[in-house]
Amino acid sequence: MRLRGLVVLSVVGGIACxxxxxxxxxxxxxxxAAARQHIVNLNADSAAQLLQSVLDVTSGASPNERSxxxxxxxxxxxxxxxxxxxxxxxxxxxxxxxxxPVDSLAxxxxxxxxxxxxxxxxxxxxxxxxxxxxxxxxxLLLDYQVSRDTTLSGPQERLTVTPLPTRPARTVVTVRTxxxxxxxxxxxxxxxxxxxxxxxxPRGPDGRPLPDNVYVFDVTGIDDAGTLATxxxxxxxxxxxxxxxxxxxxxxAESALLPETLQVRxxxxxxxxxxxxxxxxxxxxxxxxxxxxxxxxxxxxxTVYVVAGxxxxxxxxxxxxxxxxxxxxxxxxxxxxxxxxxxxxxxxxNRANELARRQPPIRLVREGxxxx
Amino acid sequence: MRRASASLVLxxxxxxxxxxxxxxxxxxxxxxxxxxxxxxxxxxxVQQTGMxxxxxxxxRLGKLRIGLSGLMGTLKGDGSSSxxxxxxxxxxxxVGIAFAPAVTVGAQVEARRFDADAGITAWxxxxxxxxxxxxxxxxxxxGLADLAVLPASxxxxxxxxxMALETTVGLTFSPPRSVLQARLAYRFERFDIGAQGLxxxxxxxxxxxxxxxxxxxxx
Numbered sequence: 001m002r003l004r005g006l007v008v009l010s011v012v013g014g015i016a017c018x019x020x021x022x023x024x025x026x027x028x029x030x031x032x033a034a035a036r037q038h039i040v041n042l043n044a045d046s047a048a049q050l051l052q053s054v055l056d057v058t059s060g061a062s063p064n065e066r067s068x069x070x071x072x073x074x075x076x077x078x079x080x081x082x083x084x085x086x087x088x089x090x091x092x093x094x095x096x097x098x099x100x101p102v103d104s105l106a107x108x109x110x111x112x113x114x115x116x117x118x119x120x121x122x123x124x125x126x127x128x129x130x131x132x133x134x135x136x137x138x139x140l141l142l143d144y145q146v147s148r149d150t151t152l153s154g155p156q157e158r159l160t161v162t163p164l165p166t167r168p169a170r171t172v173v174t175v176r177t178x179x180x181x182x183x184x185x186x187x188x189x190x191x192x193x194x195x196x197x198x199x200x201x202p203r204g205p206d207g208r209p210l211p212d213n214v215y216v217f218d219v220t221g222i223d224d225a226g227t228l229a230t231x232x233x234x235x236x237x238x239x240x241x242x243x244x245x246x247x248x249x250x251x252x253a254e255s256a257l258l259p260e261t262l263q264v265r266x267x268x269x270x271x272x273x274x275x276x277x278x279x280x281x282x283x284x285x286x287x288x289x290x291x292x293x294x295x296x297x298x299x300x301x302x303t304v305y306v307v308a309g310x311x312x313x314x315x316x317x318x319x320x321x322x323x324x325x326x327x328x329x330x331x332x333x334x335x336x337x338x339x340x341x342x343x344x345x346x347x348x349x350n351r352a353n354e355l356a357r358r359q360p361p362i363r364l365v366r367e368g369x370x371x372x
Numbered sequence: 373m374r375r376a377s378a379s380l381v382l383x384x385x386x387x388x389x390x391x392x393x394x395x396x397x398x399x400x401x402x403x404x405x406x407x408x409x410x411x412x413x414x415x416x417x418v419q420q421t422g423m424x425x426x427x428x429x430x431x432r433l434g435k436l437r438i439g440l441s442g443l444m445g446t447l448k449g450d451g452s453s454s455x456x457x458x459x460x461x462x463x464x465x466x467v468g469i470a471f472a473p474a475v476t477v478g479a480q481v482e483a484r485r486f487d488a489d490a491g492i493t494a495w496x497x498x499x500x501x502x503x504x505x506x507x508x509x510x511x512x513x514x515g516l517a518d519l520a521v522l523p524a525s526x527x528x529x530x531x532x533x534x535m536a537l538e539t540t541v542g543l544t545f546s547p548p549r550s551v552l553q554a555r556l557a558y559r560f561e562r563f564d565i566g567a568q569g570l571x572x573x574x575x576x577x578x579x580x581x582x583x584x585x586x587x588x589x590x591x
Contacts, residue, residue: 263511267509268509270506271506271507271508271509274506274507274508274515275508275515278506278515278516278517278541281517281541282541282542282558285539285541285558285560286560286579289537289539289560289562290560290562290577290579291412291562291564291575291577293412293417293575294410294411294412294417294562294575294576294577295410295577296417297417298410301579303406303558303579303580303581304558304560304579306558306581307541307542307543307556307557307558307581308558310542310543310556311515311541311542311543314508314510314513314515314543315508315509315515317508317509317510318507318508318509318510318513319509321509321510322509322510323509323510323511
């Protein structure tokens with residue numbers, strides 16, 4: 001009886017001890033998620049209250065959770081325009097766990113654009129304090145591959161930039177106009193250990209080239225330990241080249257067109273009669289219209305027979321080789337088709353040339369290149 | 373009066389020619405008339421021959437046809453006082469309407485001047501004209517039959533003409549897609565002049581081969 005009582009007591013005690021950590025763990029994660037949502041909803045006070053409860057020694061939060069809570073609290077401080085407070089919170093975060101804030105840097109950046117900068121400041125402070133105790137890590141260096149002189153002909157052709165960190169690190173490429181501090185373009189973050197080119201399209205949304213100017217390229221990197229790489233920078237001069245246009249198509253040659261009016265052979269009796277009639281009339285004119293007194297002594301007028309004969313022969317030839325004009329619908333359709341095709345070629349060439357003028361090739365030359 | 377008429381004609385042609393060249397058609401030709409003139413007067417017959425040269429211009433404005441022509445040359449007689457050499461100048465204006473592509477009907481006014489040692493004689497010839505130009509089955513080749521009957525004709529300061537007619541029959545050739553044109557024709561003219569005073573009736577005939585070449589401008 002005593003033994004059974006002991007067993008029951010042990011089970012109850014075991015259950016009570018097992019339930020306690022589970023109850024403590026879940027609320028911390030929920031609280032962190034709720035605090036993050038409060039930050040998104042601009043409820044800084046509510047977020048701070050939740051985070052303070054997570055950081056309470058009785059909350060049972062793990063070091064990673066405490067680190068994350070400090071990081072979120074730093075964002076809350078930033079929302080309160082308290083930059084120093086934010087940096088201190090980041091320092092606490094790094095001391096609680098040096099890894100978590102680095103991994104979650106993108107989330108923090110989404111919550112507040114200044115978060116990354118202040119975090120880096122805190123990291124420098126924390127690393128500087130740690131240097132006295134531990135050996136400094138090897139410096140993270142960056143190199144890059146980019147063409148010294150390249151021409152981007154197509155409207156979608158891009159400049160390739162390949163960051164080359166000395167050890168796996170996340171890298172970002174930014175572009176800005178020389179003399180301008182605002183970033184014109186920022187690449188996606190290239191994950192650590194991934195080596196592939198980053199592509200930059202130096203054109204506007206309509207495909208027109210960016211203005212002729214010098215553009216400054218910056219590559220930054222950070223490894224998983226939060227070590228920042230020394231940024232590298234170079235400058236490239238962008239020049240829009242003259243568009244490559246095509247010659248308009250040659251006009252249709254007359255020889256390519258078929259006759260729309262055909263000369264169809266046709267013997268016409270009217271032609272024969274007209275020629276013969278005129279010939280006879282010509283021959284008879286002097287005697288028919290002239291006076292006998294005046295014509296007296298004229299044995300024959302050669303010229304009248306020359307003309308009469310010519311007219312008669314012309315009528316006969318016209319009869320034998322006579323032709324009449326006949327409209328050819330097939331040839332007309334053929335010619336219309338050729339003209340339509342020609343006009344379409346002209347329109348296509350005009351369109352292509354218009355596009356080429358709007359999206360001319362771009363030349364990018366690195367400053368210091370011998371091709372300048 | 374004659375000078376005023378000629379000036380008016382020139383003005384009309386000068387005004388019409390530029391428009392016709394762009395809108396319609398202008399034909400210009402030059403050529404020669406190998407002419408034989410026979411004159412019957414008081415039972416005697418004399419004959420003169422010569423070469424007249426000249427030119428003509430025709431404006432086609434739709435169905436309207438306006439033509440101006442001129443010929444000049446010398447008719448050589450036998451050198452006697454009854455058959456002397458005569459210088460001739462003829463100027464004619466025709467206005468017609470093309471009722472069909474091959475048929476034109478119109479009016480003609482012509483002045484003809486004969487200049488001989490004995491003096492100058494001028495004729496005024498006025499009447500109607502009919503032109504028939506049938507196609508002969510070959511592109512650009514057409515027949516030609518031109519008849520002018522000029523009943524309102526007279527000798528200036530002299531008798532009227534009892535009969536005046538001019539006819540031209542032959543061929544015209546205008547090669548397709550070419551501005552050139554050519555004409556070969558036989559021309560025959562008859563003039564019966566009424567008696568005046570002691571002089572009896574006088575019958576004159578002109579005949580001969582005509583050759584002309586020219587150009588066509590416009591549509």
